[in-house]
Amino acid sequence: MDDTGTDDSRPQFLSSQNAEFLINSVDAFLFDCDGVIWKGDTLIDGVPETLEMLRSKGKKLVFVTNNSTKSRKQYAKKFQTFGISVNEEEIFSSSFAAAAYLKSINFPKEKKVYVIGEEGILEELELVGYTCLGGPEDGNKRIQLNSNFFFEHDKDVGAVVVGLDQYINYYKLQYGTLCIRENSGCLFIATNRDAIGHLTSQEWPGAGTMVAAICGSTQKEPIVVGKPSTFMMDFLLERFQIDTPKMCMVGDRLDTDILFGKNAGCKTLLVFSGVTTTSDLQGPTNSIQPDYYTSTVSDLMQSRLTM
Amino acid sequence: MDDTGTDDSRPQFLSSQNAEFLINSVDAFLFDCDGVIWKGDTLIDGVPETLEMLRSKGKKLVFVTNNSTKSRKQYAKKFQTFGISVNEEEIFSSSFAAAAYLKSINFPKEKKVYVIGEEGILEELELVGYTCLGGPEDGNKRIQLNSNFFFEHDKDVGAVVVGLDQYINYYKLQYGTLCIRENSGCLFIATNRDAIGHLTSQEWPGAGTMVAAICGSTQKEPIVVGKPSTFMMDFLLERFQIDTPKMCMVGDRLDTDILFGKNAGCKTLLVFSGVTTTSDLQGPTNSIQPDYYTSTVSDLMQSRLTM
Numbered sequence: 001m002d003d004t005g006t007d008d009s010r011p012q013f014l015s016s017q018n019a020e021f022l023i024n025s026v027d028a029f030l031f032d033c034d035g036v037i038w039k040g041d042t043l044i045d046g047v048p049e050t051l052e053m054l055r056s057k058g059k060k061l062v063f064v065t066n067n068s069t070k071s072r073k074q075y076a077k078k079f080q081t082f083g084i085s086v087n088e089e090e091i092f093s094s095s096f097a098a099a100a101y102l103k104s105i106n107f108p109k110e111k112k113v114y115v116i117g118e119e120g121i122l123e124e125l126e127l128v129g130y131t132c133l134g135g136p137e138d139g140n141k142r143i144q145l146n147s148n149f150f151f152e153h154d155k156d157v158g159a160v161v162v163g164l165d166q167y168i169n170y171y172k173l174q175y176g177t178l179c180i181r182e183n184s185g186c187l188f189i190a191t192n193r194d195a196i197g198h199l200t201s202q203e204w205p206g207a208g209t210m211v212a213a214i215c216g217s218t219q220k221e222p223i224v225v226g227k228p229s230t231f232m233m234d235f236l237l238e239r240f241q242i243d244t245p246k247m248c249m250v251g252d253r254l255d256t257d258i259l260f261g262k263n264a265g266c267k268t269l270l271v272f273s274g275v276t277t278t279s280d281l282q283g284p285t286n287s288i289q290p291d292y293y294t295s296t297v298s299d300l301m302q303s304r305l306t307m
Numbered sequence: 308m309d310d311t312g313t314d315d316s317r318p319q320f321l322s323s324q325n326a327e328f329l330i331n332s333v334d335a336f337l338f339d340c341d342g343v344i345w346k347g348d349t350l351i352d353g354v355p356e357t358l359e360m361l362r363s364k365g366k367k368l369v370f371v372t373n374n375s376t377k378s379r380k381q382y383a384k385k386f387q388t389f390g391i392s393v394n395e396e397e398i399f400s401s402s403f404a405a406a407a408y409l410k411s412i413n414f415p416k417e418k419k420v421y422v423i424g425e426e427g428i429l430e431e432l433e434l435v436g437y438t439c440l441g442g443p444e445d446g447n448k449r450i451q452l453n454s455n456f457f458f459e460h461d462k463d464v465g466a467v468v469v470g471l472d473q474y475i476n477y478y479k480l481q482y483g484t485l486c487i488r489e490n491s492g493c494l495f496i497a498t499n500r501d502a503i504g505h506l507t508s509q510e511w512p513g514a515g516t517m518v519a520a521i522c523g524s525t526q527k528e529p530i531v532v533g534k535p536s537t538f539m540m541d542f543l544l545e546r547f548q549i550d551t552p553k554m555c556m557v558g559d560r561l562d563t564d565i566l567f568g569k570n571a572g573c574k575t576l577l578v579f580s581g582v583t584t585t586s587d588l589q590g591p592t593n594s595i596q597p598d599y600y601t602s603t604v605s606d607l608m609q610s611r612l613t614m
Contacts (some may be wrong), residue, residue: 147508153493212519217502217512217513
């Protein structure tokens with residue numbers, strides 16, 4: 001067995017030797033953000049130095065996050081508050097993926113999009129020129145059910161985009177459900193299906209919660225645009241023109257990040273700074289194996305020791 | 308083929324002849340409520356006379372509803388407002404089923420139950436002596452997410468009951484999710500999984516929406532106590548001591564009511580006064596066939612014509 005190779009199906013611990021091999025063998029690093037770069041509002045130790053080291057070696061850096069609550073612009077600001085300079089063009093959030101997906105299928109501009117989600121989705125959709133309904137605006141709407149009440153919805157809604165929504169309520173669930181059930185051909189798009197997310201240092205119900213709710217009421221399955229769907233990767237490949245074996249996906253989740261990387265043929269590095277534990281990786285129910293695993297991204301700095 | 312027989316797998320239209328046969332062949336009628344007895348706050352035509360006719364023939368009447376928003380007591384009052392006299396003992400709501408289920412497994416009284424649902428569930432659980440958290444009380448709770456915020460949940464919660472909840476919010480989703488994910492052995496109980504319900508003359512997201520949301524965040528499947536689960540039927544059989552072939556389940560939904568009746572070996576009558584249409588019944592995707600079908604329960608009155 002070659003201790004630096006990736007053909008072996010068993011994941012390898014990121015030693016200083018294979019950290020160097022990994023860095024030398026790829027041209028781009030794709031990073032998940034929550035649980036990899038930061039946890040909620042706290043930066044993970046050693047991240048700025050690691051990113052700087054990779055940039056100094058000419059590596060392309062891309063930040064691929066399933067968290068749809070922010071737009072790329074808002075993410076760039078978040079990086080800035082941590083003193084990390086990241087260009088909007090390097091950020092691929094699932095909010096952006098939803099807008100990019102609609103654009104890619106030539107979703108008509110005269111149709112409207114109903115959003116169960118937060119500001120990030122609205123910002124990205126509006127940037128592309130779509131008219132949005134819902135989102136934060138509907139967060140305070142209440143329903144007074146009585147026999148005379150009739151819930152009206154806009155018949156021009158041609159897509160419902162569902163992402164993480166802290167302000168989820170019955171009004172939004174009804175609005176999205178009616179559009180999908182009653183507007184002919186209305187699309188049901190999920191930014192992602194993560195069960196949980198680190199909105200603070202604690203775990204919180206993720207977009208998978210809101211998406212499942214709409215699956216429950218409509219009995220339909222969504223088009224998923226975030227990880228692990230290949231849509232975002234296809235988009236990335238077209239944009240960066242790098243072969244997938246020359247990319248490494250770094251993430252803290254097996255079923256989104258690592259699966260996303262593996263599906264595309266990238267190298268994969270699992271970090272334990274987020275939701276996944278060693279026992280999750282090694283447990284009998286896990287079938288998703290990364291090429292490498294380590295504690296945090298800063299372990300990539302080990303490669304310096306041997307150079 | 309015997310036009311009154313039920314062995315034939317093709318559903319039969321309820322003619323005056325087989326209406327009479329059906330009534331004579333069973334001792335008890337189990338009625339769904341929403342879409343059968345009423346639609347929202349409107350009584351369906353001919354219901355009081357039909358129930359009266361069946362009672363006059365000595366038939367036992369049972370009302371089995373998946374709508375968990377009310378308790379049996381509240382349902383008895385609703386019948387009363389329509390001028391129909393129904394005893395609490397004749398009502399089996401999924402709110403009651405949740406309480407009966409916990410009692411049947413000797414769920415400890417010192418444990419607490421977190422409720423994502425409405426008043427009916429709380430009332431039934433408290434009647435049996437359980438301590439409840441959540442429900443309407445948590446309907447106005449908001450979360451202000453920031454890095455210092457820590458969401459506390461009660462470690463003594465041993466069961467989360469999820470039903471239809473018009474006041475669903477992120478607070479409740481987080482509370483229920485944390486209990487199921489973090490409290491050792493915590494049960495996840497669904498009153499039912501109906502995708503939609505007729506809360507008014509319109510369709511609204513049903514309990515299946517809230518249940519799916521919690522499945523999405525916990526990645527767990529619930530114990531379902533309402534239709535089509537057999538729990539309620541087993542309970543009914545024990546209570547009434549009638550053989551299932553001597554019962555007829557009358558309902559407007561194929562995947563809950565008719566399936567519930569068929570699973571138990573009851574005769575089944577589908578009515579088109581609720582969510583199911585003739586084309587749903589006859590469509591290529593439907594695999595659930597009732598013994599009989601007709602427009603509304605009042606068609607059972609036809610039997611008089613031939614007597």
